[in-house]
Amino acid sequence: MSIHAPEVANRIQLDERELPQRWYNIQADLPFPGSPPLHPATKQPVGPQDLAPLFPMELIKQEVSQERYIDIPQPIQEALRLWRPTPLMRATRLERELKTTARIYYKYEGGSPAGSHKPNTAVAQAFYNKAEGTKRLTTETGAGQWGSALAFATKIFELECMVYMVRISFEQKPYRKSMMRVWGAEVVPSPSDRTQAGKRIRAENPDSTGSLGIAISEAIEDAAGREDTKYSLGSVLNHVLMHQTIIGEEALVQMERAGAMPDVVVGCVGGGSNFSGLAFPFLRDRLGGRSKTRFLAVEPAASPSITRGKYAYDFGDTIGMTPLLKMHTLGHAFVPDGIHAGGLRYHGMAPLVSGLADHGFIEAVAYPQRTVFDAAVQFARTEGTIPAPETAHAIRAVIDEAVKARERGESPTILFNFSGHGLLDLAAYDAYFDGTLSDVTLSEARIQELVGSL
Amino acid sequence: MSIHAPEVANRIQLDERELPQRWYNIQADLPFPGSPPLHPATKQPVGPQDLAPLFPMELIKQEVSQERYIDIPQPIQEALRLWRPTPLMRATRLERELKTTARIYYKYEGGSPAGSHKPNTAVAQAFYNKAEGTKRLTTETGAGQWGSALAFATKIFELECMVYMVRISFEQKPYRKSMMRVWGAEVVPSPSDRTQAGKRIRAENPDSTGSLGIAISEAIEDAAGREDTKYSLGSVLNHVLMHQTIIGEEALVQMERAGAMPDVVVGCVGGGSNFSGLAFPFLRDRLGGRSKTRFLAVEPAASPSITRGKYAYDFGDTIGMTPLLKMHTLGHAFVPDGIHAGGLRYHGMAPLVSGLADHGFIEAVAYPQRTVFDAAVQFARTEGTIPAPETAHAIRAVIDEAVKARERGESPTILFNFSGHGLLDLAAYDAYFDGTLSDVTLSEARIQELVGSL
DSSP: OOOOOSSSSEEEEGGGSSSSSSEOOGGOSSOOOOOOBTTTTSSBOOHHHHHHHOOOOHHHHHOOOOOOOOOOEEEEEEHHHOOOOOOOOOHHHHHHTTTTEEEEEEEOTTTOOOOOOOOHHHHHHHHHHTTOOOOOOEEEEESSHHHHHHHHHHTTTTTTEEEEEEEEHHOOOOOHHHHHHTTTEEEEEESOSSSSSHHHHHHHTTOOOOOHHHHHHHHHHHHTTTTEEOOOOSSEEEEEEETHHHHHHHHHHHHHHHOOOSSEEEEEEEESHHHHHHHHHHHHHHHHTSSOOOOEEETTTTTTTHHEEEEEEEEESSOOOOOOOEESSSSSOOOOOOOGGGGGSSSSOHHHHHHHHHHTEEEEEEEEEEHHHHHHHHHHHOOOOOOOHHHHHHHHHHHHHHHHHHTTOOOEEEEEEEBOOTOHHHHHHHHHHHHHHOOOOHHHHHHHHHHHOO | OOOOOOSSOOOEEEOGGGGGGGEEEEGGGGGSSSOBBBOOTTOOOHHHHHHHTTHHHHHHHHOOOOOOOOOOOHHHHHHHHHOOOOOEOOOHHHHHHOEEEHHHHHHHOOSSSSSSSHHHHHHHHHHHHHHHTTTEEEESSOOOOHHHHHHHHHTTTOOOEEEEEHHHHHHHHHHHHHHHHHHEEEEEEEEEEEHHHHHHHHHTTTTTOOHHHOOOHHHHHHHHHTTTTEOOOOOHHHHHHHTTHHHHHHHHHHHHHHHHOOOOEEOOOOHHHHHHHHHHHHHHHTTTTTTOOEEEEEEEEOOHHHHHHHHEEEESSSOOOOEEEEEEESSSTOOOOOOOOGGGGSOOOHHHHHHHTTSSSSSEEOHHHHHHHHHHHHHHHHHOOOOHHHHHHHHHHHHHHHHHHHHTTTTOEEEEEEBBTTTOOOHHHHHHTTOHHHHHHHHOHHHHHHHHOO
């Protein structure tokens, strides 16, 4: 039994009065010009009026704002205090297990009602919609993390909520659907018969199991067609990433209190929001030349958009209804294979993350899922908490960094985002233990085919 | 939209250095003599040596200690810091929804790795066993909250863990079994073929779906038969309740900081441990004549041991292997119907809670499960977090108290224990919404029959 009294605090908790009062907008500090979204028909930069049918004006302003900081309205702060500030943990037990010379910290975002970081932006989006008179929000969801977060947030701010859930998840993962029901949202499997997009896809392929791109098409069509309804997206867009910076602003204070600033910041990436939420406030110092912190984005080998995709203009959805975004993409028609980290199954990457990666500020690495679950189980058996499969991608990279540090005799401080717990993903752990989990890796030939067509 | 800036803090978070350093042992302050456990064969008070095959000596000492405070060893504190101190929340949104004049606070115990208060004692029991050379622990579990907590704790302290899980839960609720697997425990359905008790019951009734009492019999037989193995119980016993007082000790500091001491303290009761954990430190002042706080234990109408059971000596298990405990009981042969609050399905009640109730210090109330789920959904739709069905019993009583306060024009402060989240109980919520949830209430005739035979 190797139990020692902790030499340092292994849990750093902020007081509720220390909740950050403003978000950090990294657009103000980019050392390169941004690439504006283009209208899908005209290929010209979109203006606020193009986006007005889908988003409230305040969010449209945030999307293009050059202000470094944006105040968080009081009602949003009050909602965030239901679970924030979140703890910063030092993974002392994992460090011992790895016999590493590295120090490992993680920001724990699994304590929100929906169990992930997603509510950080969901409550903000629900608030601004409510304030501008929206009655109803539509969205898409894959495994259900984002849908459940928005269901929670719309209930808090008294809006109706309509969730288009990727059909295969709707059928195979009933419990996040149950959560949405508890919070009063309507959930339908996508492709559905509620939209032209859904009907068209079902006519072409009655057995379609759906995809995130298809569900986005449906949610957008629904919102565009009703005066009282707007659309909400859980990642990718600038304002969404900005709402997540509350994670990193808290973590900065906590790391200072721990007396340890990170040498490397790690997060998993699907659309990019949890990674950005932790990383951007630390990137502020790197962009300003005040730190040499590394930033490591971790993606699944089944959907390796940064590591293997092309940096190009592409649609955010399958049908081609969204503006064109400059991003790392595997092509909007690409439907990633059914890995358990449903939140990482996206063909593209947030334009801000893509731009920063393209300019060398963000590194990326991709892992197949069995080695990711090895890391997940190692973490659960040392630190206790069972991570979501998405989060486990970050943990895989952190363990590899920590082992490298030991081998090199270095003592870096590693900080990662524990984006969500895995209590609604236990079937995936069963598959892992039963040996039925396959390593889904996008083949070289398929990558060439996908990227070549862009 | 009725969103106001909070007038008071709605989240009170202690620093990790404020983790309580000692447990409160209410046995030191009881104004009435305790009733000792009796040997099942001799009916004489059991001595330490009678219990030594099942428990490490330090826990046996704690079971009968008259010391008011017992220091929490550093390794246990370190394990507890993985999720403690836990937040105290003010339920301002629920208060508004109820238009109540009451102030409602809750202590949030759902943030532990296993999602409930159970790990508070699990890590303590695992530590003391490890320290005294135990290699392996056995236990029983119903829906799996306790089994998963012990699986987590034994992994932290490097012990093997064997869980006898009530067969119907083993088959119908796969995910807590998956959690135990993640933490490396062995889980078998009970009745099993691993023990004489299990074999006998299966011989009599091959289709037995099991019960908590049967699973206890199996776990005890397993532990008693192996030198390297001891047994661990998740509730009922004095030392278990004492380990949970860390909840109330934290809450006392937090309520002082909020400037509001509770007029009534509420918790759900199955064996009694989460209720006692919150209540006992506040009862210290009541027993000392320094407060008039009320204490309200909430039980299911399907298993109403305090409200309808007899205060008598009875066995803790079904077969009759445990010492006889003086407690409120419906008879050790009673198997409660299959309500969703699996953690409250127990025929007896902790002797300490029973004695305090018998002497008028604790009140009790029983609810059928549909009204309990009404309360659960109302809570989730205002405060966000989805409660476990067990916890929802406490919430039902809190809402009723808050509505009474409004009707009477009173402004009491209500504090309850949010013992666990409901993310592994979402099927029960589906049943509630589908209208298939039945109100299971023990009939008057059946109660007379059960109690008459004691």
